[in-house]
Amino acid sequence: MIEQPKLSALSGQVENLIEWLASYGASEAGGVTRLLYDPSWRSAQRAIESRMAEIGLLPRYDDAGNLFGRMAGRDPEARVVLTGSHVDTVTGGGKYDGAYGIVAALIAAEYLLARYGPPLKPIEVVSLCEEEGSRFPMTYWGSGRITGVKSREETAGLADANGVTFERAMREAGFGFGRHPAPERSDLECFIELHIEQGQILEREGQSIGIVSHIVGQRRYDITVTGESNHAGTTPMRWRRDAMSTAAALISVLMNRANEDGAGLVATVGRMEVKPNVGNVIAREVTFSLDVRHGDAAVIRAFCEECFRAFDVIAAEHGTSVAIRKWMDEPPVAMDEGLGSAAEDILRTAGIPYRSMTSGAGHDSQVFGTFCPTALLFVPSRGGLSHSPAEFTETEDLERGVKLLIDLLHKLAY
Structure with a gap:
């Protein structure tokens, strides 16, 4: 296991970045609403773009609105290790769903770059444009465009509750014009998503990390x-x-x-x-x-x-x-056994309690899981609550997830 900051050194950073991202789309009732291409979504993506540049990543969008921050690799032939999650939320959702995976990836990338310099293989942090389907009847738009399972044609005729068409919303946000690279990727080695469990299993069993074997x-x-x-x-x-x-x-x-x-x-x-x-x-x-x-x-x-x-x-x-x-x-989607075993090795060495489990909720990992080797890693959710302002994960659990991600990225890319 590589040298890492102590948990206490990560706590302020994790908490601050969670609150920072939650400020984009925050409501007076305590929830967060960032719907695909809406003003809060745009502000959040721009803020993440600036953060990527500040920590030494090269940011870029694709034509669907997915945002990537690239840490170039020393091997020009190496494929990309991709990590992150989705920036959109449900209406009145919590501050951890999706956002935690982005925040954790930013922290991990910043630490690795500062401590070890450029990796052998390129690492990219991704803020996926959409997963929830909360504004339009279309889920996994971000990961679906990257993997090629979603197409522009599928959005024809789609409109939100206010009658705004998908095409209009996309163009008002600055995407869909061909100004950015096409979303489809063929250079990914693997995808790693760190996410809150949105269930009660880890908390009830006293486990700190869940390694997902299958998404139902x-x-x-x-x-x-x-x-x-x-x-x-x-x-x-x-x-x-x-x-x-x-x-x-x-x-x-x-x-x-x-x-x-x-x-x-x-x-x-x-x-x-x-x-x-x-x-x-x-x-x-x-x-x-x-x-x-x-x-x-x-x-x-x-x-x-x-x-x-x-x-x-x-x-x-x-x-x-x-x-x-x-x-x-x-259909059910299996996560990659090799990536799961690598995470298990790290957790056993560190003495962190974990368990293998299935995910009862859908995630971008199920889209990537049929496209490239994929790992989905969970941290506990208090009371199993999610898609709610009451969504909460203890800071110590958030930190453990970040430390696991740092170790795993180092193992895969360095």
């Missing part, structure tokens, strides 16, 4: 139940074709079977739309969302198939019909 697969559906509207007072229960009653029975099937699953599958119904949505009228139509996640695609498939067979039976019993629309089917 996700399926998302819109499920619509169609029945018949009728008078709430004059229609006997046995003659009703009640879409709401059917939907309740279907959701009960989902929750009961998910609770019975012993392999860690999770199922969530988080949104519901009812028509005509009147208190004294039997519901004619109910549409609800379904989100299913697990580390094994076969488990997800079997769960959905079993539940959907039960749906048909229940709908027939209620005199209603069910239509199922699948709009997301993301």
